[in-house]
Amino acid sequence: xxxxxxxxxxxxxxxxxxxxxxxxxxxxxxxxxxxxxxxxxxxxxxxxxxxxxxxxxxxxxxxxxxxxxxxxxxxxxxxxxxxxxxxxxxxxxxxxxxxxxxxxxxxxxxxxxxxxxxxxxxxxxxxxxxxxxxxxxxxxxxxxxxxxxxxxxxxxxxxxxxxxxxxxxxxxxxxxxxxxxxxxxxxxxxxxxxxxxxxxxxxxxxxxxxxxxxxxxxxxxxxxxxxxxxxxxxxxxxxxxxxxxxxxxxxxxxxxxxxxxxxxxxxxxxxxxxxxxxxxxxxxxxxxxxxxxxxxxxxxxxxxxxxxxxxxxxxxxxxxxxxxxxxxxxxxxxxxxxxxxxxxxxxxxxxxxxx
Amino acid sequence: xxxxxxxxxxxxxxxxxxxxxxxxxxxxxxxxxxxxxxxxxxxxxxxxxxxxxxxxxxxxxxxxxxxxxxxxxxxxxxxxxxxxxxxxxxxxxxxxxxxxxxxxxxxxxxxxxxxxxxxxxxxxxxxxxxxxxxxxxxxxxxxxxxxxxxxxxxxxxxxxxxxxxxxxxxxxxxxxxxxxxxxxxxxxxxxxxxxxxxxxxxxxxxxxxxxxxxxxxxxxxxxxxxxxxxxxxxxxxxxxxxxxxxxxxxxxxxxxxxxxxxxxxxxxxxxxxxxxxxxxxxxxxxxxxxxxxxxxxxxxxxxxxxxxxxxxxxxxxxxxxxxxxxxxxxxxxxxxxxxxxxxxxxxxxxxxxxx
Numbered sequence: 001x002x003x004x005x006x007x008x009x010x011x012x013x014x015x016x017x018x019x020x021x022x023x024x025x026x027x028x029x030x031x032x033x034x035x036x037x038x039x040x041x042x043x044x045x046x047x048x049x050x051x052x053x054x055x056x057x058x059x060x061x062x063x064x065x066x067x068x069x070x071x072x073x074x075x076x077x078x079x080x081x082x083x084x085x086x087x088x089x090x091x092x093x094x095x096x097x098x099x100x101x102x103x104x105x106x107x108x109x110x111x112x113x114x115x116x117x118x119x120x121x122x123x124x125x126x127x128x129x130x131x132x133x134x135x136x137x138x139x140x141x142x143x144x145x146x147x148x149x150x151x152x153x154x155x156x157x158x159x160x161x162x163x164x165x166x167x168x169x170x171x172x173x174x175x176x177x178x179x180x181x182x183x184x185x186x187x188x189x190x191x192x193x194x195x196x197x198x199x200x201x202x203x204x205x206x207x208x209x210x211x212x213x214x215x216x217x218x219x220x221x222x223x224x225x226x227x228x229x230x231x232x233x234x235x236x237x238x239x240x241x242x243x244x245x246x247x248x249x250x251x252x253x254x255x256x257x258x259x260x261x262x263x264x265x266x267x268x269x270x271x272x273x274x275x276x277x278x279x280x281x282x283x284x285x286x287x288x289x290x291x292x293x294x295x296x297x298x299x300x301x302x303x304x305x306x307x308x309x310x311x312x313x314x315x316x317x318x319x320x321x322x323x324x325x326x327x328x329x330x331x332x333x334x335x336x337x338x339x340x341x342x343x344x345x346x347x348x349x350x351x352x353x354x355x
Numbered sequence: 356x357x358x359x360x361x362x363x364x365x366x367x368x369x370x371x372x373x374x375x376x377x378x379x380x381x382x383x384x385x386x387x388x389x390x391x392x393x394x395x396x397x398x399x400x401x402x403x404x405x406x407x408x409x410x411x412x413x414x415x416x417x418x419x420x421x422x423x424x425x426x427x428x429x430x431x432x433x434x435x436x437x438x439x440x441x442x443x444x445x446x447x448x449x450x451x452x453x454x455x456x457x458x459x460x461x462x463x464x465x466x467x468x469x470x471x472x473x474x475x476x477x478x479x480x481x482x483x484x485x486x487x488x489x490x491x492x493x494x495x496x497x498x499x500x501x502x503x504x505x506x507x508x509x510x511x512x513x514x515x516x517x518x519x520x521x522x523x524x525x526x527x528x529x530x531x532x533x534x535x536x537x538x539x540x541x542x543x544x545x546x547x548x549x550x551x552x553x554x555x556x557x558x559x560x561x562x563x564x565x566x567x568x569x570x571x572x573x574x575x576x577x578x579x580x581x582x583x584x585x586x587x588x589x590x591x592x593x594x595x596x597x598x599x600x601x602x603x604x605x606x607x608x609x610x611x612x613x614x615x616x617x618x619x620x621x622x623x624x625x626x627x628x629x630x631x632x633x634x635x636x637x638x639x640x641x642x643x644x645x646x647x648x649x650x651x652x653x654x655x656x657x658x659x660x661x662x663x664x665x666x667x668x669x670x671x672x673x674x675x676x677x678x679x680x681x682x683x684x685x686x687x688x689x690x691x692x693x694x695x696x697x698x699x700x701x702x703x704x705x706x707x708x709x710x
Contacts, residue, residue: 046568061571062540062549066593069542076542080567121544122637123613151637152575154545154565185417187424187431189476190509194417210509212435213401216416220507238421258478282477282506285678323640327678330685 003041005054005064008071010041012050020044025091025108037094038068038075039082046083074121081119081148084156085355092117097134101146101355115355116143117158120318122151128314128339135161135348146353149318157322160353163346164336166305168275168292170206182233184224186245189257191224191235193217202227204297207277220280221254221261222268229269260309264288267309267338270345281306284327286335302332307347309338325350358396360409360419363426365396367405375399380446380463392449393423393430394437401438429476436474436503439511440710447472452489456501456710470710471498472513475673477506483669483694490516490703501708504673512677515708518701519691521660523630523647525561537588539579541600544612546579546590548572557582559652562632575635576609576616577623584624615664619643622664622693625700636661639682641690657687662702664693680705 001019003010012020012027016034020026026044027036036044044050045061052059059067069075078098085092091102093113100113116138120126126147138145147159182198184191192212193199199217202208208227209219219227225247227233234244237253245253254261264287271278271290278288290305306328314337328335329352337348356374358365367375367382371389375381381399382391391399399405400416407414414422424430433453440447446457448468455468471493475481481502493500502514537553539546547567548554554572557563563582564574574582580602582588589599592608600608609616619642626633626645633643645660661683669692683690684707692703 065547066540066542069593074543076545076547076573080573083568123544149637151635152545152577153635153637154567154573155635155637157638185421187421188429189478190431190507192420192431212509213438218431218435218509222507238424280506280508280510282504282508282510282674283512283677283681285674285681319637319640322638323678323682326638326640327682327685330682 001044001049002051002053003036003044005041005052005059005067008038010036010038010050010052012036016050020049025093028093038072039079039094042068042079043083043086074119077121077150078119080150080154081117081156085117088355090355097137097145098148100143112142114144115146117146117148119148119150122149122318122322124318126316126318126321128310128312128316128337131161131316131348132339135163139163146355149322158353158355159325159350162349162351164334164349166271166274166276166290166292166336166347168277168294170275170277170291170294181231182227183236184219184233185236185238186224186250186253187238190221191219193219193233198233202232207279207291207294207297207300221258222265222278225250225254225261225265226269226272263309263311263340266340267307267345270338270340271307278307279303281308284331284333286324286328287338289333290336304333305336306333307336307338309340312339312341314339321350325352356399356404357406357408358391358399360396360407360414360422363393365391365393365405365407367391371405375404380448383448393427394434394449397423397434398438398441429474432476432505433474435505435509436472436511440472443710445710452492452500453503455498467497469499470501472501472503474503474505477504477673477677479673481671481673481676483665483667483671483692486516486671486703487694490518494518501710504677513708513710514680514705517704517706519689519704521626521629521631521645521647521691521702523632523649525630525632525646525649536586537582538591539574539588540591540593541579541605541608542593545576546574548574548588553588557587562634562646562649562652562655576613577620577633580605580609580616580620581624581627618664618666618695621695622662622700625693625695626662633662634658636663639686639688641679641683644688645691659688660691661688662691662693664695667694667696669694676705680707 003012012034014032017029021029026040027034052064091107093100097116097118099117101115101117103114135145145161149157182193184193196215208223209217212218228235229247277291277294281289284306286306286308288307289303290307292304293301325335335350339346358367367389369387372384376384381395382389407419446462448455452471452473454472456470456472458469490500500516504512537548539548551570563578564572567573583590584602632646632649636644639661641661641663643662644658645662647659648656680690690705694701
């Protein structure tokens with residue numbers, strides 16, 4: 001079988017439609033011609049099913065591979081992923097997001113494609129904007145969005161990207177203790193609740209803070225901000241004025257200590273309002289670990305999510321994302337990114353997927 | 356027992372030396388006076404062993420704690436760590452790096468201190484320079500350096516910091532194949548070796564690269580740079596000129612693709628020269644995973660280290676460091692930072708320690 005390299009396509013004759021398309025769903029038939037992408041052609045060359053010519057000269061695999069790398073950006077990356085998927089029995093077709101992949105046992109004409117696969121090098125930063133656009137495109141046609149990240153040694157890791165809508169059933173502490181103003185002081189970079197009763201109620205019923213001792217509770221900035229906003233807590237300045245801080249004053253002070261305070265706060269408030277219990281995720285390098293089924297501090301359940309709050313213009317650095325997902329999975333949690341777009345929080349779940 | 360608050364000390368009388376120092380090693384006796392730090396005094400106040408006065412007025416715990424927070428930076432953080440260590444049976448004394456801590460069963464006058472503990476908030480970036488100075492200070496007096504990181508919810512994680520000198524016994528591939536020049540091409544962001552024999556020898560004997568297929572090998576940039584520098588490989592430009600790249604030309608091209616190329620390369624070369632086998636650590640979010648006892652690709656051992664290459668002016672972001680160490684430990688590896696100071700690489704091992 002002979003194909004002719006023309007720009008970024010390899011074109012073969014009618015016989016190719018029978019032997020390549022009808023059997024393996026390679027290329028796209030256009031009349032009596034089979035049009036193959038450079039990637040499909042390279043794979044067929046490697047499989048010795050296709051000879052590729054340019055100006056009547058036959059190209060070796062090395063020559064064609066080098067030539068294709070000049071004609072298509074990230075050719076080698078995409079080839080690696082294409083070959084991997086084909087060799088594991090998937091039918092793969094080109095698409096707007098690199099590849100449409102059919103489910104196991106399925107193929108073009110029999111079943112719809114299941115995955116939209118987007119190939120990316122670990123070196124290229126991935127903007128959240130781009131990720132969300134790809135996610136929307138895939139969702140609109142009921143496909144699963146998959147990122148195939150190729151590392152510097154050409155190993156591939158597949159990630160499934162999903163929108164999620166986490167909900168829990170933990171009641172607002174406000175409903176339990178509303179109207180009981182706890183007295184607290186904003187110290188250097190955390191808040192201490194001095195009253196013994198409210199300290200233990202906040203900790204036991206809402207899993208807020210960390211006991212300083214049996215009588216006093218330390219709260220993080222997001223926790224104190226939330227309880228202040230919900231009217232559960234009064235927060236005094238360390239300067240000792242009797243004036244309690246308003247939420248805006250508190251937020252301004254907190255933002256000086258932690259420049260990302262508001263970014264974290266929006267996700268914290270949204271998670272709490274959804275009936276979930278977020279606690280610091282410091283040990284996991286994320287903003288929060290999140291409990292779905294908190295009942296009491298004594299019977300603390302496994303926390304299900306790690307949540308990291310990011311802004312709309314966030315750029316993923318892929319080794320960092322990879323580490324976050326890997327760590328979350330190694331402790332049996334889902335890695336979720338919370339995005340606040342000035343109106344609401346949306347949640348994007350990124351997890352490894354075996355293809 | 357009464358102590359008087361004077362600047363950043365609380366001073367108590369002779370009786371205190373008997374009851375507080377001789378029994379619990381609190382404070383430092385100076386003549387007939389016992390001088391306590393604010394942290395020691397707050398702890399003794401909490402334990403109801405000390406009443407603290409200022410101008411004949413007795414301070415409540417809340418008042419003293421707030422007052423001490425004004426007089427000493429990070430007072431609350433340091434108090435949390437001090438209390439934690441004391442309550443778990445350690446004798447703790449102030450030192451240049453916050454605390455000197457005695458080994459279990461030991462105390463001042465009986466045994467030397469074992470740990471230098473440095474307390475830091477997760478929010479404060481930690482410069483490598485500062486870390487190395489503390490490490491030197493601890494090593495010079497044969498102490499173990501410990502970082503106590505306090506997160507926003509006042510949980511403490513202890514890290515032991517050590518200098519390490521990793522060595523392996525994997526022979527230089529150069530010795531095996533020296534003089535056999537493999538031919539390869541620098542494609543978009545990786546290098547492909549076209550020759551079948553050298554491809555399999557590089558992969559099987561040195562665990563270089565990742566097979567593109569049975570005949571061809573893909574190498575990462577650091578791998579290709581190393582093999583080029585050692586005279587094992589010739590690397591041609593994709594433009595197809597017959598000129599092989601010199602190492603400097605190669606490094607310049609690679610640095611355009613990956614701005615950190617030289618930073619990674621120095622560590623890669625040093626690790627290889629030490630008889631270790633570094634491979635990409637992408638899936639772990641680090642530059643390299645490192646094999647100590649590589650024998651063959653078929654019997655691949657567990658990789659022992661994750662190595663991340665950092666420059667001398669690096670600043671640790673503690674949640675990021677925490678994630679790196681946590682992930683390394685969760686896959687039974689040590690987290691090691693490689694620092695290249697223009698002459699040599701030194702290695703710093705950061706691991707969690709249970710105190």
